[in-house]
Amino acid sequence: MKRLAELRESLVIALWFMFLTFPILVIQVNTIEKTILWRWQNMLYVGLGSFALSFVWRYFLGKVGTGGRLRTEGEEDPKTRFLRLSGDPRVRRGAIAAAVLVALAFPLLSSTYQVNIMTTALMYVVLGLGLNIVVGQAGLLHLGYVAFYAVGAYTYALLYQHFGIGFWTALPLGALMATLFGILLGFPILRLRGDYLAIVTLGFGEITRLVLENWSEFSSGPSGISGIPRPGFFGLELNIQEATIYLYFLMIGFTLFTVFVTNRLQDSRIGRAWLALREDEVACQAMGVDKTMAKMTAFALGSTWAGMMGVVFAAKTTFVNPASFTFLESAMILSIVVLGGMGSTLGIILASFLLILLPEYLRAFSDYRMLLFGTIMVVMMIFRPQGIITNIRRTYEYHFEGKGNGAADKQA
Amino acid sequence: METILETKNLTMNFGGIKALDRVDMDVRRGEICALIGPNGAGKTTFFNCITGIYPPSEGDVFIAPTEGKRRRINGLPVHKVTARGLARTFQNIRLFPDMTVLENVMVGRHCRTKAGVLGAIFRDRPTREEEKAVVTRSLAILERIGLADMVNTLARNLPYGDQRRLEIARALATDPFLLLLDEPAAGMNPRETDALEELILKIKDEENISILMIEHDMRMVMSISNRIVVLDYGKKIAEGTPAEIWENPVVIKAYLGEEFETGD
Numbered sequence: 181m182k183r184l185a186e187l188r189e190s191l192v193i194a195l196w197f198m199f200l201t202f203p204i205l206v207i208q209v210n211t212i213e214k215t216i217l218w219r220w221q222n223m224l225y226v227g228l229g230s231f232a233l234s235f236v237w238r239y240f241l242g243k244v245g246t247g248g249r250l251r252t253e254g255e256e257d258p259k260t261r262f263l264r265l266s267g268d269p270r271v272r273r274g275a276i277a278a279a280v281l282v283a284l285a286f287p288l289l290s291s292t293y294q295v296n297i298m299t300t301a302l303m304y305v306v307l308g309l310g311l312n313i314v315v316g317q318a319g320l321l322h323l324g325y326v327a328f329y330a331v332g333a334y335t336y337a338l339l340y341q342h343f344g345i346g347f348w349t350a351l352p353l354g355a356l357m358a359t360l361f362g363i364l365l366g367f368p369i370l371r372l373r374g375d376y377l378a379i380v381t382l383g384f385g386e387i388t389r390l391v392l393e394n395w396s397e398f399s400s401g402p403s404g405i406s407g408i409p410r411p412g413f414f415g416l417e418l419n420i421q422e423a424t425i426y427l428y429f430l431m432i433g434f435t436l437f438t439v440f441v442t443n444r445l446q447d448s449r450i451g452r453a454w455l456a457l458r459e460d461e462v463a464c465q466a467m468g469v470d471k472t473m474a475k476m477t478a479f480a481l482g483s484t485w486a487g488m489m490g491v492v493f494a495a496k497t498t499f500v501n502p503a504s505f506t507f508l509e510s511a512m513i514l515s516i517v518v519l520g521g522m523g524s525t526l527g528i529i530l531a532s533f534l535l536i537l538l539p540e541y542l543r544a545f546s547d548y549r550m551l552l553f554g555t556i557m558v559v560m561m562i563f564r565p566q567g568i569i570t571n572i573r574r575t576y577e578y579h580f581e582g583k584g585n586g587a588a589d590k591q592a
Numbered sequence: 593m594e595t596i597l598e599t600k601n602l603t604m605n606f607g608g609i610k611a612l613d614r615v616d617m618d619v620r621r622g623e624i625c626a627l628i629g630p631n632g633a634g635k636t637t638f639f640n641c642i643t644g645i646y647p648p649s650e651g652d653v654f655i656a657p658t659e660g661k662r663r664r665i666n667g668l669p670v671h672k673v674t675a676r677g678l679a680r681t682f683q684n685i686r687l688f689p690d691m692t693v694l695e696n697v698m699v700g701r702h703c704r705t706k707a708g709v710l711g712a713i714f715r716d717r718p719t720r721e722e723e724k725a726v727v728t729r730s731l732a733i734l735e736r737i738g739l740a741d742m743v744n745t746l747a748r749n750l751p752y753g754d755q756r757r758l759e760i761a762r763a764l765a766t767d768p769f770l771l772l773l774d775e776p777a778a779g780m781n782p783r784e785t786d787a788l789e790e791l792i793l794k795i796k797d798e799e800n801i802s803i804l805m806i807e808h809d810m811r812m813v814m815s816i817s818n819r820i821v822v823l824d825y826g827k828k829i830a831e832g833t834p835a836e837i838w839e840n841p842v843v844i845k846a847y848l849g850e851e852f853e854t855g856d
Binding site for chain 2: 441445447448449451453459460464465467470477573576
């Protein structure tokens with residue numbers, strides 16, 4: 181009976197789609213010869229296609245609703261198997277070693293173009309992890325993250341233009357500038373949360389871009405700043421190919437550094453305060469957490485990474501202009517965080533590879549790649565709203581030692 | 593007995609409504625004081641005023657954690673009030689649902705520890721030692737509360753009664769001298785309530801923490817509190833021992849309404 185109802189609904193959907201697409205896909209008016217071409221076969225395709233898709237869609241949606249098939253006893257849930265394996269230190273070490281080998285060998289095995297894309301993907305890993313501090317851990321919806329990225333990029337560009345300052349000096353300065361901007365933005369938003377916060381950060385992102393676009397004396401406006409040098413390698417001149425590979429390895433280093441730092445932050449007093457803030461702001465304050473300080477540190481630290489990546493971005497493209505820092509960029513980084521699973525490092529790494537590499541490798545589908553990309557995102561959010569990898573809370577082992585004496589043994 | 597919390601003339605206006613109207617009350621060291629009153633009497637507002645969630649419109653709140661040292665705390669932000677030694681639970685449970693039981697308690701240690709961002713990144717010796725102390729202390733609290741075998745469970749997955757206990761454990765982790773419990777027995781079955789009574793008495797006797805609680809369960813209020821304060825329409829209408837309150841006509845009138853007084 182249920183199947184029959186499903187069939188009927190799919191049929192209705194197919195008819196609806198046939199009706200909707202009728203004017204565009206069936207009627208073709210030739211204005212020169214003043215004739216109308218009726219392409220009825222298109223209607224048939226649309227009908228069949230939407231019927232099949234809707235049916236498959238319903239099937240999977242039903243599966244999500246009932247929590248998948250029932251497992252017979254003794255059978256291991258694939259999820260728990262994955263968790264058990266990823267918790268096993270041997271498997272973990274093996275996986276990390278394999279990842280390091282692939283990462284090191286990658287530039288030797290592929291073209292400069294591929295290395296370039298990979299560098300971009302790694303930059304988004306760092307940006308994602310940075311934004312994750314603000315959005316995933318502290319739970320502050322931040323839609324203007326790209327502003328800090330721009331601050332970093334322009335810090336390097338302007339410092340080079342006016343004072344000839346190099347990459348390695350600009351890197352900490354860019355990070356510092358972004359941190360300062362983070363604190364600056366932090367002040368007005370401390371009292372806001374949820375939707376209001378999102379709107380203010382969105383506004384801040386747009387203000388930054390518009391200032392860069394219109395204040396020509398300061399930032400040379402939409403024409404941007406060009407001729408920014410790539411990172412130097414102990415004074416050695418590198419050709420484009422070498423410079424690309426060098427930047428790739430630098431990015432690997434930055435990524436590892438970021439993963440290390442953000443993981444440590446997550447498992448600290450500050451990290452717990454952020455999580456508590458995300459979970460319940462009132463209770464968090466009542467437990468003695470200074471809300472203002474916690475929000476400020478989250479904003480400032482999140483911005484630091486954006487600033488650093490801004491400097492790398494300027495060095496990578498050797499050119500900055502405001503067009504690189506649109507809202508779409510913020511949305512992209514936010515998607516990485518949400519898609520990866522809020523708060524999960526591994527999830528964010530996977531998501532940024534997926535979101536950055538997918539559009540590149542979908543180029544084969546040329547016109548349809550963004551459509552496919554959008555579809556994948558929608559499907560992901562319906563079937564795995566918690567993200568690719570759900571953040572697993574750290575566990576502690578607890579031994580009873582006689583009566584009333586508890587000893588703690590930590591386990592990562 | 594010495595006073596450890598005192599309010600003078602405490603008034604809270606919400607627009608035209610006086611949620612609290614010149615309330616003078618005190619809590620003494622080592623007692624369990626119950627705050628009762630019909631729904632909407634201003635009990636939770638009273639808690640929110642003394643813990644800094646609302647700044648009171650008028651009046652003062654004083655605390656005296658150690659003998660002789662009296663300090664005014666109204667106007668202080670919430671986290672500073674907690675740091676001064678007032679810890680509270682909430683009427684509708686407000687745990688951190690996606691954190692583990694242990695982590696919930698560890699957050700409570702926040703105001704007694706001080707590792708910063710650099711400490712978190714470099715994990716130097718003081719930070720590691722502090723972190724270890726936080727874990728050990730939190731586990732010890734959980735063991736006393738009776739949640740030691742659930743340390744790694746997510747708070748959202750705890751049974752209702754245990755969630756209430758965890759809220760108390762989390763509040764204890766802030767090292768309070770006065771624990772404010774907002775309807776700790778709400779929604780509990782009689783067995784859970786008995787266990788809770790036992791727990792509250794244990795906290796009072798073994799940890800030397802005084803308790804101020806809002807409660808509707810009269811059986812529990814009468815059996816464990818030393819003193820009862822009654823609020824009605826934001827005003828304090830009575831104060832006394834359970835026996836006195838039980839027989840106070842003003843209180844009976846507030847709870848049961850006019851007609852019972854005439855019918856009596």
